[in-house]
Amino acid sequence: MKLFISSIIFFILASPINAKQQAAVAMPDRFSAEIAEQVLKEGGNAVDAAIATAFSLAVTLPEAGNIGGGGFMLIYKDKKAQFLDYREVAPLTAHRDMYLDKNGEVIENLSLIGVKSSGVPGTVAGMWQAHKKYANLSWKKLLAPAIELASQGFIVPKHLADEKERVSKIFAGKKGINFEKYFSQLKTGALFKQPELAETLRRIAEHGPDGFYRGKTAQLIVEQMKKSGGLISKQDLDEYRAVWREPVSSDWKHYQIISSPPPSSGGTAVVQLLKMKQLLEKQFSGVPHNSPQYIHLLAEIEKRVYADRAKYMGDPGFLEVPVSKMVDSDYLKRRADEVNPDRISISEKVKPGLKESTQTTHYSIIDQWGNAVSNTYTINLSFGSGLVVEGAGFLLNNEMDDFSAKPGVPNAFGVVGGKANEIAPRKRMLSSMSPTILLEGERVKVVVGSPGGSTIITSVFQTLVNLIDFKMSPQNSVDVSRVHHQLLPENVIYFNPELPTKTTQKLQDMGYQLEENYLGDVQLVVRQKNGLSAAADARGRGESRVINWD
Ligand code: GLY
16 A cells, blocks of 8 residues: 555656656767667656766767766756756866976977876766766666666767777877777777776766776776876875856846856856847847858857957856856947947957857756756867776876966967966866756756857857747757857858858958868757757767657
8 A cells, every 4th residue: 555655656746747748858879869768768857867878978979978077967957957067177286387398388289188188087976966966766777878888889880980080190199099999999880899998887886986086997097197197196086076056047038048157168158149149139130040241240249258258267166257247238238339240350459348179078858847957078179188097998088178278379179268267286177068958937948058169159059049039940950050250260250061152252251261160069959839859960970859758
């Protein structure tokens, strides 16, 4: 009888609130889409699905999915938003000038390739915190699919084999890299097994964070550091903590947008862009999507946002980041008023305005109860530092490059920084990751995010504008050509995929230089009148699914 009553109570509590009893996921590969669906069908919530897929992507999307990196998870559960910061931190022995030679010049590739480019990983601690606070299913159950994929292997998709080939050329001949030893078998259609990674995942499944930050895995990381001349120590690992933060939140139209706070610049920048575009409503009125005039106006507001980013943003544990001033409507009106609809503003004159990659991966989930997770995590560039912890089988990040190695010198994404983002022990490097949720009243309307380093911000911004302002379908909103400008390089507009020649010609006539570039892999879930929709970006190898309970 007792069992019967508790089953009824469980059934009532667990019953989906969506009229159609639906969940939806947009995932960066087929394996993670399958695992997310399975977890949700077995009574897991959005956070359970996010944890299981974080570990599975460490196996099947090794260029970005990870346990050797870090990221941000934005959670909306039971009508409350929470932001989990599991970003990497600089090791205790890191210091401001660690990437400069004796003449004060940046040493090429030191912050990008090999052992010195890695921050202390945060992913395992992050997933553990999310699990402790929100999960329905057991930790071991959520790790099981990843362990199986690593030990039994998976069939390598062409997209992954191509990416491996591209990156092999970058790592070729570089000292201290064991990339080929671990990934040479990534060939289209081949069965790819990762036995060392499977053992590491088993230790994590068995011991939680102690299976990574202490014991055998920690020992293997420290041995690798000794062998290769790296900085991460036993103390660094032991003392790493993921942090819960208040997300950035702002009104936009009749929605509430919630997104990433510092140490990401992403959420603040996305809000700045959306609000400035709205303030320039008159200038945008009647301007067709992706027309030369439209792209010019976007570039003008983006210039101002990236100037602010470079000056003001960094780890809030080390400096006060003036987020509320940066998203203040009066401030943004003043910035928007500087935009000349007919002419390019001179980059050097666009100063910060307040008075006083490429690889990362993202997924979006709405569960059958209406809870949502927007998770972006990364090892920075594709396949991170190129260094695998021997015996533990996972890649270390090259996230240290997201710090400003020297004021004004661009990082791998071409963005600059200064004091706010200089290196210091235990400091989190500035990010652009922008896991975002749009609320309509208390209900989740949109879950969105993307990889792409500094271009994440403009990918998320344009996807929201495509969906809400231009009323495009979810799939079209993510697939249509995107553009990107970030103040520097001067007057360069990146695009992907192609733009019509007459558009690029007109922009060139105005003084812009046009370049095709990687511009993200957006994963989008949307609540529409007739139910949930999901869209995975055609640029990647993602898969979206709407799951129906009938
Ligand atoms: N590693 C890219 C970012 O965090 O923005």
